Each structure stands twice: as C-alpha cells, then as structure tokens.
Amino acid sequence: MNIGIVGLGLIGGSLALDLRALGHQIWGVSRQERTCQLAIERGVVDHASVNLKLLAKADVVFICTPIAAIAPTVQQLIPYLSRETILTDVGSVKQAVVEEVAPLWSNFVGGHPMSGTADSGIEAAQSNLFAGNPYVLTPVETTPSTAVKIVEEIVRSLTAQVYLCCPEEHDRAVAWISHLPVMVSANLIDACMSETEPAVLKLAQQLSSSGFRDTSRVGGGNPELGVMMARYNREALLRSLTTYRHNLDQLIKVVESQDWQVLDNKLQQTQLHRPEFFC
Amino acid sequence: MNIGIVGLGLIGGSLALDLRALGHQIWGVSRQERTCQLAIERGVVDHASVNLKLLAKADVVFICTPIAAIAPTVQQLIPYLSRETILTDVGSVKQAVVEEVAPLWSNFVGGHPMSGTADSGIEAAQSNLFAGNPYVLTPVETTPSTAVKIVEEIVRSLTAQVYLCCPEEHDRAVAWISHLPVMVSANLIDACMSETEPAVLKLAQQLSSSGFRDTSRVGGGNPELGVMMARYNREALLRSLTTYRHNLDQLIKVVESQDWQVLDNKLQQTQLHRPEFFC
Incomplete structure (x- = not known):
C-alpha cells in the first residue's frame, strides 16, 4: 500500500518505521527540509518532501501534526488527493478534531495511538512503539465502513490493541x-x-x-x-x-x-x- | 548502651538490627510471644519478652508501636524506668504524640524515621533501612538538651539524615x-x-x-x-x-x-x- 505520513516526529516517524518494515511504500512530509533528509538517511521513509503534493498517490494518509494543525493540514492536502484516499490522524483528543475534519473529507477516521516516550522528534522515532498498547479509532455515523476497516487492519498490523468508540x-x-x-x-x-x-x-x-x-x-x-x-x-x-x-x-x-x-x-x-x- | 525497643515490626526490628550491629545491647518487647522467639532466633535482639519489665535497665527506649498505642505504652512502661531513661518514638505524626507523652515523661524526644517498605512485621526487618533517609526529631521547650543530643547521636550512627524541628x-x-x-x-x-x-x-x-x-x-x-x-x-x-x-x-x-x-x-x-x- 502507498501510505502517506504528514509530520515526521515521534509518532509519525515510528509509524513510518513499522509500516515500512511491513512492506508498505512510505511517503513522508515534514515542514522542515532537514527532517526530510534525516527521514531518508535513517530509512524511516521511502520518499520525503516539504510539499504535500508528494502524497498524490497515497491510499492512506496519517496526519501526525500537533492538534491545532490537523484541520488546516487536511484543507491544504485535499487538492492533491483522489476521492478514495483515506485520512486518519493521531491526535490525543477526538471530538474537536472529528467535528472539524469529517465535514472536509468523508473518508476520515479519527485515531489516537496511546503510545509515547518522554522524547520527541524524528530522532526519537522507534520500531514497535505501538505494540501491545491501546490504539483508539473513533468513526462516526458518516464514516464509510470500508475506510474504518482499512485503518483498523493497518493498526492491527502494528500489533496495537484496537478500541472502537465514538469521539465523545x-x-x-x-x-x-x-x-x-x-x-x-x-x-x-x-x-x-x-x-x-x-x-x-x-x-x-x-x-x-x-x-x-x-x-x-x-x-x-x-x-x-x-x-x-x-x-x-x-x-x-x-x-x-x-x-x-x-x-x-x-x-x-x-x-x-x-x-x-x-x-x-x-x-x-x-x-x-x-x-x-x-x- | 542498653537500648530497649517496644514493638518489633518493620521499623522496630530494623532499628534493632542496625543498633545491635553497632555494638549496643538490644532489649526487645513485643505483645506476641512468637515475635519474641523470632527476634531472638534471627539475631535481631539480644533479649526479648512480652513484659515491659525487661526494659528496666535500658538507657534509651524506642517506642515503635502504632500511633494510638504510643502514650498507653509509655504509661505502662513508666513504673519500670529509672529517671534518666530517655524515651523516643517513631510515629509518623508528632504534635498529637508529643502533647500526650511529654507531660508523662520529660526525658522524651519525638522522632520520625522516614523509611519504609511495602512490607511489615519482624520478617520485613532489614539492615540499613534508615541509611541516607530523613529522620526527623521534634524536641519541645521542655525537652532536656542532653536527651536530644543522645537520641541525635544514635540516629546519626544509622547514617540517617537528621532534621530537627518543632512537632507542628x-x-x-x-x-x-x-x-x-x-x-x-x-x-x-x-x-x-x-x-x-x-x-x-x-x-x-x-x-x-x-x-x-x-x-x-x-x-x-x-x-x-x-x-x-x-x-x-x-x-x-x-x-x-x-x-x-x-x-x-x-x-x-x-x-x-x-x-x-x-x-x-x-x-x-x-x-x-x-x-x-x-x-
């Protein structure tokens, strides 16, 4: 699968490492040119760019930015996406995010991987960060069931414990x-x-x-x-x-x-x- | 020195072990005959009894009972003590204890060793429990300075960090x-x-x-x-x-x-x- 990741910090970088190891093509976007270079050098991603255009071919895109940047990122990303592209995020709150993003892109599944370390940034990215830990998905009534199924399969492949519930x-x-x-x-x-x-x-x-x-x-x-x-x-x-x-x-x-x-x-x-x- | 210990649990037992290792004669009192036997068998004390009379020769007595039993124990102990005997306790609150005990026995110095483990009882007693940890002494105006000095010296010999302050x-x-x-x-x-x-x-x-x-x-x-x-x-x-x-x-x-x-x-x-x- 072609998987896009926006935001190559601890969570985005760790997702990239695991998903690349599982055989997916990983397309990473960071605001920082330096982070893109590091992500390529360290084999975290297959391709990296500061331009969201890179994600035109992605089947699924993980938005791994800070919460405040999730909806604006989706808005900037939309012009480059095909209708079938599935979006998901990793924000630690869900109602505010889903309420903003679902109306912009129906193929969106809210997510929250409950994993972390005291460190942050691409340097902190590590394999198996999600293994055994809870990963919550928060589909709503309007979320297509195929989108939920595909995100759920990807998350299960990280050997995370998947929980499904509403954002609230x-x-x-x-x-x-x-x-x-x-x-x-x-x-x-x-x-x-x-x-x-x-x-x-x-x-x-x-x-x-x-x-x-x-x-x-x-x-x-x-x-x-x-x-x-x-x-x-x-x-x-x-x-x-x-x-x-x-x-x-x-x-x-x-x-x-x-x-x-x-x-x-x-x-x-x-x-x-x-x-x-x-x- | 002849040192008495009333209550051979985690704190009393651990005090006994350290003070005995430093060369003092340790006289232990417990309500339980079985605890007295264990304390002797394990070399925690030199002498043990269920009778407070055992402490007649003690220079210093550590009261290591639960808080509610401290003042009643002092009252029962008084008939056997010589005037010079110094009493101290290990209760985790000090004002209530000092207010009750100081009027009964002027040679009393309130104390609180801030050491512990999740376990309790004579079986949990261990050497060096107090080393490096705070041990608070709370003399009041009426406490003889020689009594404070002697208890302080004993506590320092456990390599605890001694703090002196008022009970409040x-x-x-x-x-x-x-x-x-x-x-x-x-x-x-x-x-x-x-x-x-x-x-x-x-x-x-x-x-x-x-x-x-x-x-x-x-x-x-x-x-x-x-x-x-x-x-x-x-x-x-x-x-x-x-x-x-x-x-x-x-x-x-x-x-x-x-x-x-x-x-x-x-x-x-x-x-x-x-x-x-x-x-």
Whole structure:
C-alpha cells in the first residue's frame, strides 16, 4: 500500500518505521527540509518532501501534526488527493478534531495511538512503539465502513490493541485517566508552593520522597501538553474536574467531622477499585 | 548502651538490627510471644519478652508501636524506668504524640524515621533501612538538651539524615508531601469511579497507563494508614486540603474562562518548582 505520513516526529516517524518494515511504500512530509533528509538517511521513509503534493498517490494518509494543525493540514492536502484516499490522524483528543475534519473529507477516521516516550522528534522515532498498547479509532455515523476497516487492519498490523468508540466517549475516558490526573497533580505542586511559612516549605522539600514523587510527576510535565489537553478537551475535562471537586468537598467534610468509618470505607473502595484500571 | 525497643515490626526490628550491629545491647518487647522467639532466633535482639519489665535497665527506649498505642505504652512502661531513661518514638505524626507523652515523661524526644517498605512485621526487618533517609526529631521547650543530643547521636550512627524541628512544623510538612498526596490520589480514583456511563468507565480502565498509575498509586494504598494520617494529623491535613481546594477552584475557573495564558503560566510554575522537592 502507498501510505502517506504528514509530520515526521515521534509518532509519525515510528509509524513510518513499522509500516515500512511491513512492506508498505512510505511517503513522508515534514515542514522542515532537514527532517526530510534525516527521514531518508535513517530509512524511516521511502520518499520525503516539504510539499504535500508528494502524497498524490497515497491510499492512506496519517496526519501526525500537533492538534491545532490537523484541520488546516487536511484543507491544504485535499487538492492533491483522489476521492478514495483515506485520512486518519493521531491526535490525543477526538471530538474537536472529528467535528472539524469529517465535514472536509468523508473518508476520515479519527485515531489516537496511546503510545509515547518522554522524547520527541524524528530522532526519537522507534520500531514497535505501538505494540501491545491501546490504539483508539473513533468513526462516526458518516464514516464509510470500508475506510474504518482499512485503518483498523493497518493498526492491527502494528500489533496495537484496537478500541472502537465514538469521539465523545474517547474524550471522556481520556479526561479521566490522562487529563484529570495532570490537573490534579499540577494542583498538588501548586498548593504546596502556596505554603506561607518558608521553614515548613523548606522542610517539606527536604522530606519528600516516593509518594510525592509519583503523585506530582505528570503535573510537573510539559506545560504545552497540559494546555493542549484543557483547550481541546475542555468540556470533558471540566466534567471530570467538577466531579473531582464535588468528591473532594465530601472528603474534606468527612475529615472535618472526624467520621473515620466513612473515610475507612472510602479508602477501602479506592484500594479495591484501583486494580481495575490495570487489568 | 542498653537500648530497649517496644514493638518489633518493620521499623522496630530494623532499628534493632542496625543498633545491635553497632555494638549496643538490644532489649526487645513485643505483645506476641512468637515475635519474641523470632527476634531472638534471627539475631535481631539480644533479649526479648512480652513484659515491659525487661526494659528496666535500658538507657534509651524506642517506642515503635502504632500511633494510638504510643502514650498507653509509655504509661505502662513508666513504673519500670529509672529517671534518666530517655524515651523516643517513631510515629509518623508528632504534635498529637508529643502533647500526650511529654507531660508523662520529660526525658522524651519525638522522632520520625522516614523509611519504609511495602512490607511489615519482624520478617520485613532489614539492615540499613534508615541509611541516607530523613529522620526527623521534634524536641519541645521542655525537652532536656542532653536527651536530644543522645537520641541525635544514635540516629546519626544509622547514617540517617537528621532534621530537627518543632512537632507542628513536622506535621505541616508531612501533610504537604505525604498526607495530602494520599487524599488527592484517593480522590482521583473515587472521582473516576463516579463516572455514570458504564461504557466510558470501561474504556477509561482499558486505556489507563503510566500517568494514571503513578497519580493513583498512594490513593490505592493501605486504608488504615490513610485513616491514621487524617485522624492524628487532622489539623495540618485540613489546612493543606483547604489550600488545595482553593487552588483547584482557581484552576477550574481558568479552564472555564479559557484563559490559556494563565494556565500555561501555572503549568510552567509547577514544572519549574517540582524539582525543588527532589534536591
């Protein structure tokens, strides 16, 4: 198959490596001439260009740009495509993307590979990045079933675990397990830094260990990603944040009223249910 | 020196191992006859008994019982002690303990070794558990300086990092870096479980990975420990929880009003300040 990839970063580059190894012809487009050169030199792609025109022959195109650039990229790409070309993206939110792109190109299947590393860019691209990890596809009513089938087959060939759901379900699910944790964790650091007694703050910094380290990790991460989550998944994130605040209010009341049996029950429940997230 | 240890669990047993290796005579007391036998068999202590009378000759006694048992143990121990005997404890909260015990025995120095493993009991006791880790001592105005000096010397001989502060400062600091994270993390699991659409909850459980794993870890831990933190460090925990809620309210408002520059600044700050907790 002729597979196009727009955006040769960690995800685009890693997709290219795996799909090329499976025997597909890979046509890569990057805004940077240097990235195109690197992609060819390292054998990540068969052909590379800064011009979207390169993708005229592609059967399937993966849009691997940042979220804000997905719809504009599709618009610029359309003049070069044949009607049968299937488009898919790798954005970490789906409703906002699908709502913008589906009206532009009916043969579009929203996608979200849930794989990553701390690194980014073509240099970070690696084989088997998707193996065993979830890869969500979010077709809507208007998505042709053949397009879904073809993207699904490609994703399965990466040995990823495929999940199909609607964009809204995807966004609500990732709000819980990815975007809410970032906000909860960032707010922990922010609250600690609000300590008004310098001696207490200093001591807290000296005494902190693995518990604080783990709970604060994602809140101390890349600010751009955090803003992106809130910006493009605002509705679902606010839904999760509102529930979180409601439950926090209840928790505070329980501690205030010294209702230790209720607190014990709550913590028994959280201990019981956490493993259900890691089956 | 003759060193007594009441409570031969993970902390008491590990203290015994290290102090015995340093040449002290170790006198251990446990409520369980079986634990006394094990402690002797494994060379953890020199002498062991279920009777506190065993500690009549001790120069220093470490009370390594659960928090609720510290003051009652001191009361039962007093009839057997000479006036010069120094008492210290290993409880993870200090104000409640010191307020109860200091009036009973002036030669008392509150302590908190910040070391541990996921295991408990005499079987989990290990050498060098305290090496390189913080060990907080919380003398008050009435604590004799010689008592502080002797406990401090023993703790330094374990190659722990000694911090001295008042009980209130200790409790406020651990509320930030230990007790608040447990509540924030437990509330994350609790909020996720509040999801009313079964399909979304199921999907969230299938898609969760390292971010959720780390942020939810301490909230899925031992419920007894969580209740103990809230119960004995209630005032400082509520102080931290209230600040956390205030900052969360601000965060929600920022997302609601789509003030992305403010959110970016906030996340820049949390990224910048997190490393100050791991110097």
